[in-house]
Amino acid sequence: xxxxxxxxxxxxxxxxxxxxxxxxxxxxxxxxxxxxxxxxxxxxxxxxxxxxxxxxxxxxxxxxxxxxxxxxxxxxxxxxxxxxxxxxxxxxxxxxxxxxxxxxxxxxxxxxxxxxxxxxxxxxxxxxxxxxxxxxxxxxxxxxxxxxxxxxxxxxxxxxxxxxxxxxxxxxxxxxxxxxxxxxxxxxxxxxxxxxxxxxxxxxxxxxxxxxxxxxxxxxxxxxxxxxxxxxxxxxxxxxxxxxxxxxxxxxxxxxxxxxxxxxxxxxxxxxxxxxxxxxxxxxxxxxxxxxxxxxxxxxxxxxxxxxxxxxxxxxxxxxxxxxxxxxxxxxxxxxxxxxxxxxxxxxxxxxxxxxxxxxxxxxxxxxxxxxxxxxxxxxxxxxxxxxxxxxxxxxxxxxxxxxxxxxxxxxxxxxxxxxxxxxxxxxxxxxxxxxxxxxxxxxxxxxxxxxxxxxxxxxxxxxxxxxxxxxxxxxxxxxxxxxxxxxxxxxxxxxxxxxxxxxxxxxxxx
Amino acid sequence: xxxxxxxxxxxxxxxxxxxxxxxxxxxxxxxxxxxxxxxxxxxxxxxxxxxxxxxxxxxxxxxxxxxxxxxxxxxxxxxxxxxxxxxxxxxxxxxxxxxxxxxxxxxxxxxxxxxxxxxxxxxxxxxxxxxxxxxxxxxxxxxxxxxxxxxxxxxxxxxxx
Numbered sequence: 001x002x003x004x005x006x007x008x009x010x011x012x013x014x015x016x017x018x019x020x021x022x023x024x025x026x027x028x029x030x031x032x033x034x035x036x037x038x039x040x041x042x043x044x045x046x047x048x049x050x051x052x053x054x055x056x057x058x059x060x061x062x063x064x065x066x067x068x069x070x071x072x073x074x075x076x077x078x079x080x081x082x083x084x085x086x087x088x089x090x091x092x093x094x095x096x097x098x099x100x101x102x103x104x105x106x107x108x109x110x111x112x113x114x115x116x117x118x119x120x121x122x123x124x125x126x127x128x129x130x131x132x133x134x135x136x137x138x139x140x141x142x143x144x145x146x147x148x149x150x151x152x153x154x155x156x157x158x159x160x161x162x163x164x165x166x167x168x169x170x171x172x173x174x175x176x177x178x179x180x181x182x183x184x185x186x187x188x189x190x191x192x193x194x195x196x197x198x199x200x201x202x203x204x205x206x207x208x209x210x211x212x213x214x215x216x217x218x219x220x221x222x223x224x225x226x227x228x229x230x231x232x233x234x235x236x237x238x239x240x241x242x243x244x245x246x247x248x249x250x251x252x253x254x255x256x257x258x259x260x261x262x263x264x265x266x267x268x269x270x271x272x273x274x275x276x277x278x279x280x281x282x283x284x285x286x287x288x289x290x291x292x293x294x295x296x297x298x299x300x301x302x303x304x305x306x307x308x309x310x311x312x313x314x315x316x317x318x319x320x321x322x323x324x325x326x327x328x329x330x331x332x333x334x335x336x337x338x339x340x341x342x343x344x345x346x347x348x349x350x351x352x353x354x355x356x357x358x359x360x361x362x363x364x365x366x367x368x369x370x371x372x373x374x375x376x377x378x379x380x381x382x383x384x385x386x387x388x389x390x391x392x393x394x395x396x397x398x399x400x401x402x403x404x405x406x407x408x409x410x411x412x413x414x415x416x417x418x419x420x421x422x423x424x425x426x427x428x429x430x431x432x433x434x435x436x437x438x439x440x441x442x443x444x445x446x447x448x449x450x451x452x453x454x455x456x457x458x459x460x461x462x463x464x465x466x467x468x469x470x471x472x473x474x475x476x477x478x479x480x481x482x483x484x485x486x487x488x489x490x491x492x493x494x495x496x497x498x499x500x501x502x503x504x505x506x507x508x509x510x511x
Numbered sequence: 512x513x514x515x516x517x518x519x520x521x522x523x524x525x526x527x528x529x530x531x532x533x534x535x536x537x538x539x540x541x542x543x544x545x546x547x548x549x550x551x552x553x554x555x556x557x558x559x560x561x562x563x564x565x566x567x568x569x570x571x572x573x574x575x576x577x578x579x580x581x582x583x584x585x586x587x588x589x590x591x592x593x594x595x596x597x598x599x600x601x602x603x604x605x606x607x608x609x610x611x612x613x614x615x616x617x618x619x620x621x622x623x624x625x626x627x628x629x630x631x632x633x634x635x636x637x638x639x640x641x642x643x644x645x646x647x648x649x650x651x652x653x654x655x656x657x658x659x660x661x662x663x664x665x666x667x668x669x670x671x672x
Contacts, residue, residue, distance in 0.1 A: 114526050115586070142529070153585060153620045154526050155533045175620070178586050191619040 061452045104129055108136040114154060114174040125177070134173045135202050151175055153191065163201045164194035176200055226312055521582040522553055527623050530585060531555075534623050546628045555580050558594070559628060564600040567636040574598050576631065577607075578624060588618030591627060602634060602669070606651045608660040609634075610644065612667040615660075 109126040128134040140156025141148055147156035153175035161170030169178075169192040179198060180188050190198040523531065531554050547560040575594040581587040591614050593607035602608025602610040613622060613630055616624040628666055642652070654663075 115524075115583075155530045169621075178620070189619070191621040194617075194619070 108138050110137060111174050111177065112137050112139045114140065114156075114172075115178050120177055123172075129173070132204070133202055134176070134200070135160050137173050140172065140174075153178075160202070160204055162200035164190050164192060164195075165199045166190045166199055167193040169193070171200060180412045224315070229312070516582040520555070520579075523580060523584065524582050525583065527580060528554065529582060534625070537623075538625060539657045543625045543628045543632075549575075553583055557624060559624075561628070561632065561635075563598070564632060566639055568641050569635050571599055572598065576628070578627070585620035585622070588614055588661065589624070589627070590614075590659055591631070593658060598635060599643060600635060600638050601640065601642055601644055604644060604647050604650050604654075606654055608650070608654065608663065610667070612665070615663075615665050616641055616667070 068428035081412060110122055111120060111125070125134070125137075129136050135158065138158050138160075140151065140154060140158055142156065144150065144157050148159060149161050149170055150157050151161055151170060156172065158172050161172055162176055163170060167190060167191075171191075179191060187196045188198040189196055339449045513600065532653065534546070535554070542548065544566055545562045549558040549560060557576075559576040559578060561574045561576055563574075565571075565574040577592055577594050579590040581589065591609060591611075593603060593609065595605065595607050597603050597605060597607040603619075604610070609631065611634060612629065613619075613627065613655075650663075654660075
């Protein structure tokens with residue numbers, strides 16, 4: 001099994017932060033103790049690609065020795081190709097066991113003089129920064145640009161911030177160092193939520209989760225809009241239906257059939273607690289026999305309305321998302337996973353970088369392909385793994401809303417990983433590293449490859465990657481496009497569409 | 512007057528200056544309802560007009576807040592007082608000092624002038640009776656040498672108002 005997490009972040013100010021351009025990458029190996037894992041070795045790495053478009057991808061692999069779908073091989077090939085084409089510079093570093101170091105310019109390992117720091121242990125600070133336990137002391141920016149985050153204390157903008165463990169609020173390292181109140185004997189309180197024993201952790205740039213949360217907010221607005229639009233459409237259609245019923249009685253039979261089908265699908269979906277889908281699909285509607293429909297089995301069943309919704313989502317994402325190219329922005333994945341788990345095609349939306357036509361195109365292409373080969377049913381039987389996505393993603397949904405520490409039981413075996421948590425407690429006399437179990441830090445962060453990565457299957461990044469990986473094998477040769485993003489997009493489109501088709505066609509419910 | 516003798520008036524640090532400028536910009540774009548910043552070129556002292564919220568004991572009344580920022584704002588809390596005449600309130604002394612925890616012990620650098628203002632207005636609005644604190648005279652007498660409220664050992668006992 002192989003898990004893949006992709007996250008793209010724009011690298012702000014390439015000139016200002018040369019080390020991001022020079023690419024940081026780390027590998028750490030660890031033994032998986034999780035019983036359900038057969039193989040022993042996992043490879044976790046952060047690989048930053050940067051190319052001429054000032055974009056960095058962070059790919060995190062959790063790769064076992066068994067790589068049934070050959071994704072690891074594929075990945076290495078991609079890397080080789082990019083290297084050859086000089087699209088990226090690539091560089092392995094920190095391959096010493098159990099060491100995780102960030103490539104940080106020496107300049108940024110010490111305070112930039114934002115405050116007159118009194119008792120800062122510069123050596124220790126440097127160590128923590130190099131070990132990615134605190135954000136580098138980049139000089140704060142006055143103005144916001146690209147993906148910079150504003151520190152809520154000094155109001156300056158940084159490429160990445162530390163997060164408070166309690167409430168996940170960001171803070172720059174220099175402000176964090178100020179938080180310890182020298183006149184107080186009480187443990188330091190979080191400046192944001194007043195939780196005692198304030199501690200921060202560093203997870204690199206904006207993490208999936210945070211971006212996800214932000215995007216969920218935006219997404220909710222979009223959803224509401226979509227729902228409104230949908231309501232309008234439904235009303236329209238109902239009116240149409242009535243008119244049609246008046247006109248001819250013969251047509252009324254076919255729609256009913258399909259309609260029943262749709263209801264079946266949505267009821268099984270609603271188990272996932274997904275609102276929009278059940279909203280949108282449970283209502284009766286006339287399904288026009290669209291051209292996208294496959295001929296062989298009636299499983300591949302997309303109606304125009306759904307396509308429209310998907311398109312709307314896609315467009316809104318495009319609008320929201322900064323002009324980015326390489327796909328798989330983690331955040332959007334998140335959103336998609338949460339909200340549109342079952343609307344099947346949306347995860348693809350975020351992954352597509354092709355400006356041409358988004359999902360509808362991809363789906364159309366797929367449908368055509370399926371028509372040609374007529375092998376969809378074979379694939380769908382083979383590809384049971386695609387269903388893995390659902391439990392995982394619903395779990396993700398929980399995670400986002402609830403406390404991040406609320407891990408599913410699968411993870412409980414993962415023991416403390418001494419990672420990325422820095423506590424500022426009065427008692428320690430300094431901002432000592434807290435070595436408590438901070439699985440929070442592990443949750444789907446780009447820097448999550450810790451010394452002892454034992455977070456295994458529960459890691460939030462995993463469910464989705466499973467799916468990606470699982471579906472990947474199903475992309476057959478003929479229509480595989482060149483670029484990685486498109487590959488992914490298509491692969492997911494195939495598997496999701498099939499998964500959906502299966503559930504609606506053969507009555508297998510999502511579990 | 513007590514108000515003018517602010518704490519040792521050291522110039523704002525760079526970071527304080529920067530932050531206040533941004534707060535001011537934000538204020539201008541999005542001022543808290545019921546407040547008006549009196550334009551001045553002194554970044555270190557803001558004078559803010561407060562209008563009592565409609566439907567409360569203080570509706571149609573206007574007061575002035577004076578906010579003095581220390582050198583190490585926001586790591587240190589600003590000094591916030593009402594310019595006398597201060598509103599009659601169980602937590603507001605006649606010399607303008609305000610007994611409100613976020614201005615002292617519970618200050619957090621994540622707070623802003625705007626959030627302070629909102630807290631103060633909420634404190635005013637939730638008052639049910641217009642009266643001075645019980646120890647008003649004693650306290651004011653103690654402060655006659657122009658002591659800053661930040662030097663007071665406040666006792667926050669009433670979380671209702």
